[in-house]
Structures are given as structure tokens and as C-alpha cells.
Amino acid sequence: MAKTKNTAHSTTAPGCKNAAQSPPAVRTNAAQSPSAVGADSQALAVRFAKLAQERNAEDILVLDLRGVSPITNFFVIGTGTSSRQIAALADELQSLGKELDNKVWKSAGLGVGDWVVLDFVDVVVHLFNQDLRKHYDLELIWGEAPRIDWNG
Numbered sequence: 001m002a003k004t005k006n007t008a009h010s011t012t013a014p015g016c017k018n019a020a021q022s023p024p025a026v027r028t029n030a031a032q033s034p035s036a037v038g039a040d041s042q043a044l045a046v047r048f049a050k051l052a053q054e055r056n057a058e059d060i061l062v063l064d065l066r067g068v069s070p071i072t073n074f075f076v077i078g079t080g081t082s083s084r085q086i087a088a089l090a091d092e093l094q095s096l097g098k099e100l101d102n103k104v105w106k107s108a109g110l111g112v113g114d115w116v117v118l119d120f121v122d123v124v125v126h127l128f129n130q131d132l133r134k135h136y137d138l139e140l141i142w143g144e145a146p147r148i149d150w151n152g
Contacts, residue, residue, distance in 0.1 A: 041122035045074035083113025
């Protein structure tokens with residue numbers, strides 16, 4: 001019997017935690033309407049942005065991806081001034097998410113500290129150093145997504 005090579009591509013980024021877990025069957029709370037879930041995820045994104053500001057992250061943005069992307073509802077994007085700051089902020093964001101009953105589903109870059117991605121399903125947080133933020137320019141890629149005034 002000939003062996004066949006598995007050519008399926010993984011959607012897990014290198015270094016992701018929880019890679020063995022399968023995605024949740026339903027990405028929203030079935031007991032709530034989609035607009036209620038969106039409001040909850042916006043509140044979570046704002047909490048994450050405010051924590052990033054309290055920890056001196058720079059150029060913090062919250063992008064509303066509802067209707068723009070099927071992947072998530074919100075991006076929170078921030079710039080750290082050092083790999084140590086990025087790692088510490090990532091730890092605090094994970095703790096806050098857990099405290100709010102929104103554990104991180106997947107993460108990447110925690111050991112490196114130049115770009116950390118925390119996927120909370122409805123909210124994805126990107127923490128960059130200055131060079132990688134300019135290089136990947138998520139604000140340009142997702143330019144059609146409205147920006148949320150989280151600091152008002």
C-alpha cells in the first residue's frame with residue numbers, strides 16, 4: 001500500500017500556543033444577537049486598548065472589522081518600545097482576557113517580542129515593535145475598516 005503525503009496546510013502560525021485545539025464550533029454566543037456580541041467584543045477591544053495605553057504602548061488603534069472581515073470583529077494594534085514591554089503587555093492582556101472570561105484562543109510571537117499576536121476570537125491584538133509595525137502596515141491593509149474612538 002502506497003503512502004500518500006498529507007498536503008493540507010496548517011492555519012496555525014509558527015510558535016502558536018494551543019495548536020492542537022480545534023477552533024470553536026460557533027464563534028459567537030448563540031444566546032445573544034449578533035449585534036450584542038459585536039457590542040461585547042467592542043467593549044473587550046476598548047478594554048485591551050486602554051490597558052495598552054496604561055502600559056505606555058504607542059499609536060494604539062482599534063479597527064472595526066465587522067462587515068469587512070469574516071475572521072474577527074476587531075483588531076487592536078499597538079506599538080511597544082522594547083521586546084520586554086511587548087512581552088509584559090501581552091502577558092497582562094492574556095490575564096485580563098482570562099479575568100473577563102475571554103481566554104486567548106491562539107497566540108504567536110510570545111518568545112520573540114517584536115510582533116505578538118493574541119487571538120481572542122472576536123478580538124485580535126497585534127503588538128509590534130516600531131520597525132515591524134511600519135513594515136506590515138496593518139492600518140493600510142485594513143484601511144477600509146472604521147477606527148473606533150476608544151479613548152473618548
